[in-house]
Amino acid sequence: MSKFGTYVKESYKELTTKVTWPTWDKLQSSAILVMVATLILAVIVWVIDLIIRTVMTGIYQF
Numbered sequence: 001m002s003k004f005g006t007y008v009k010e011s012y013k014e015l016t017t018k019v020t021w022p023t024w025d026k027l028q029s030s031a032i033l034v035m036v037a038t039l040i041l042a043v044i045v046w047v048i049d050l051i052i053r054t055v056m057t058g059i060y061q062f
Helices: 002-018 024-061
Strands: none
16 A cells, blocks of 8 residues: 555656646647647548548449
């Protein structure tokens, strides 16, 4: 059990002294970038799906 306590103390120390946390502005800009990239990828997948669906419909109606 003492190993677990040591682990928790060392983890807390590392998170408070050694980790560099992003600023609020940097965090917001990164989140916006992720949302925009996700939206762009979703549109690309939707367009590819639409093209494949149209081609397959044409093949099966033939």
